Amino acid sequence: MEVHSSTAGAAAPPLSPGDFRELFDSVDAFLFDCDGVIWKGDKLIDGVSQTLDFLRSKGKKLVFVTNNSTKSRKEFAKKFGSLGISVSEDEIFSSSFAAAMYLKVNDFPLDKKVYVIGGEGIIDELQLAGYTGLGGPEDGKKTAEWKSNCLFEHDKSVGAVVVGLDPFINYYKLQYGTLCIRENPGCLFIATNQDAVGHMTDLQEWPGAGCMVAAICGSTQKEPIVVGKPSTFMMEFLLKKFQIDCPRMCMVGDRLDSDILFGQNAGCKTLLVLSGVTTLSALQDPANDIQPDYYTNKVSDFLDLLGA
Amino acid sequence: MEVHSSTAGAAAPPLSPGDFRELFDSVDAFLFDCDGVIWKGDKLIDGVSQTLDFLRSKGKKLVFVTNNSTKSRKEFAKKFGSLGISVSEDEIFSSSFAAAMYLKVNDFPLDKKVYVIGGEGIIDELQLAGYTGLGGPEDGKKTAEWKSNCLFEHDKSVGAVVVGLDPFINYYKLQYGTLCIRENPGCLFIATNQDAVGHMTDLQEWPGAGCMVAAICGSTQKEPIVVGKPSTFMMEFLLKKFQIDCPRMCMVGDRLDSDILFGQNAGCKTLLVLSGVTTLSALQDPANDIQPDYYTNKVSDFLDLLGA
Known part of the structure; x- marks a missing residue:
């Protein structure tokens, strides 16, 4: 998979309504990290539920790609359910699953x-x-x-x-x-x-x-x-399941060195949200060499940006 | 302090009786690592006690330089005592002591x-x-x-x-x-x-x-x-205490990347013993670029080598 580096060097711009409309129209799937994007610990981040409902209503595929290995896909689906969000196991790609799949594809x-x-x-x-x-x-x-x-x-x-x-x-x-x-x-x-x-x-x-x-x-x-992000190992399974080309996916995450790099390594569009570990000053630090296509505060900004 | 690299590139030879006579005559102090050299866990390595007695009887200074931070110098002196070896706190330079001294000399x-x-x-x-x-x-x-x-x-x-x-x-x-x-x-x-x-x-x-x-x-x-080996931070304290030039010291240890490198970084002579973590094949592995001046099996080889 090619390394997507169209924005390398330039600082990522904040996501504008026009940018988001273009992004929204150009992708078929949104890949979300979970910790710091969907929830923090056991608390859902404000507006996430409505945003995911909206994206589904517009026919977008939703995929959850998490480095959190403490749960199986089944347990992650349960956690989503307990937070009032309906997500199936098939939509979840966790690093716990990736570890098992690594062994399987390598004939362990x-x-x-x-x-x-x-x-x-x-x-x-x-x-x-x-x-x-x-x-x-x-x-x-x-x-x-x-x-x-x-x-x-x-x-x-x-x-x-x-x-x-x-x-x-x-x-x-x-x-x-x-x-x-x-x-x-x-x-x-x-x-x-x-x-x-x-x-x-x-x-x-x-x-x-x-x-x-x-x-x-x-x-x-x-x-x-x-096997987890930023390695693109999980992407092969994701592609098999959803049959969407990487450039028609947008990776949404809160970490530069795992989420955004993963998206770039796989050739997806990338969006950083500031609701997790990365601050705006860390993003704009001259020492940071990982720039997403865009950044925004949180996932629910999508609703405002589209005037939904 | 200069980096002593006279043997860099060449594989270290086993310590012969002639080498040891020359080494013995050219140094005033032997610096010993403890774990894997003096003892393993709570067991003294065979012949250590007699060897240290012999070295003292010949007027050699003995210094113990250990990266083991679990004990204070006082507790190390007690451990030596419990194993039948009389060592004073002043002869012990542990990394626990080094940590405290680092703060002190940096006006923490x-x-x-x-x-x-x-x-x-x-x-x-x-x-x-x-x-x-x-x-x-x-x-x-x-x-x-x-x-x-x-x-x-x-x-x-x-x-x-x-x-x-x-x-x-x-x-x-x-x-x-x-x-x-x-x-x-x-x-x-x-x-x-x-x-x-x-x-x-x-x-x-x-x-x-x-x-x-x-x-x-x-x-x-x-x-x-x-602050511990291979950093030469502790050497300054050791020099103040014993006033012996580094080239007139021999560092005896079982680890290449801490003991031997420490001795070389400080400009001491170096002797690897195979009674601890380093095997002969690890020493002679072409990928290993740290070569002591000599190697021998264990500290008590000194007695045989000098026909003592």
Whole structure:
């Protein structure tokens, strides 16, 4: 996929009514990031529900592409439902799903196991794909003690370690994952994503998967295979499902280094919303070299911009 | 300090009796790393005690330079004592001490606090230097929950975060340290060291401080100030204490990227021992570009080499 860099160098303009009309007419699908775009923690961002209804009423396909790996697609669909938004599993592409699909398309043997540093979402998606996940929430309360004459054992049949956001990270999991990667021949090191921080709650940001992934990079001195944004790995599945050309999609996200870069890497149009981690000053910082096609404050600006 | 690179490019030779006689006569002090050189976990490596006695009897100064920050110098002296070796606090230069000294020589204000991700050793050394350490073991059992309308509070008077090896690492500490570095203006990010793994127990290696430091790099997108090896920061204190020229010191360690590089950066002679994390094949791997002056199996080889 080509790298879309028409705006490289120039600062992105704010989305005007005219720009949005043009954008709206030129795309068939809107791809949305979730955290910081649709919701913050468990709170829906104002006006999102009406905006999504409006887009659907105009025949636009809606797709949700999230680096959040703590939930499976099924659990994400439930979360949407609990917030009053009807979204089907098929419309959701999460990095938990991407991790399972990476193993599948690379013919990862079914008799090998997968050690998970991360949430239930990864374990669930692995299981749906036919794989056995170890670790995850189950190892959240385990402890690792330094004792003489005592070996910390790990499963030699683990052939991949998947690392995602893990609020129950501990030394046990770090040692387990590190041993698998260092000692099991050919063991894969897969990162759901490398986001530094995220809006896990409405009021502030918290360390993201980039924190746990970096920890394992630090202990193993290895670099991971990244399956979430900005990697375009998920795009292949999305294209198969929706059969829309990338230039007729618009990626809407709050992060430059994952969402906007993902959109650009895939050749989509890109729109940054300022309702999440990126501030206007960060966008306009001369050190920032990732510029979306446009930016706006929040998703519900769409309604005002079209006079809907 | 000049970079000592006389052996760069050439593979290090094993230490012969002739080499060791020459080395022995040309140095006044032996600088030893501890983990993997003196002990593994709580087990003394065979013959270490007799070797240190012998070196002292021949008038050599012994200095212990360790990246292990879990203990203060006082606690390290106790550990030596419990293993039957008499070492004074003055002979120990630990990265916990280095972290406190870094703040001191940089006039870190006494009314600012220091948040610690790491062990009691860092807290103790900070206190000895007149500083108030927060976190450390005290935060080992704290949990951080994602709740709506709930702010994770942090102390705005924290002016430095010190990160070292922490077997009780958790999401609470990661969020606390991340918030201080991201939100407290001018907050320093100090790493005791960046060792990937270490022989925390006799039978195997475990994630080292490099794991926790990388996690904070991942969430803050900042690089730390490193005070332990291979940084030569500690060397200034060592020189003040012992008044021996660097070329008349020999650094003995088991790690290429911390011990040997530290010795070379400081202009010392260097000897790798294979009793810790580095294998002979790792030393001789063409991809390895750090070559000590010599290597040998273990410290007690000194006795055989001199026919003592």
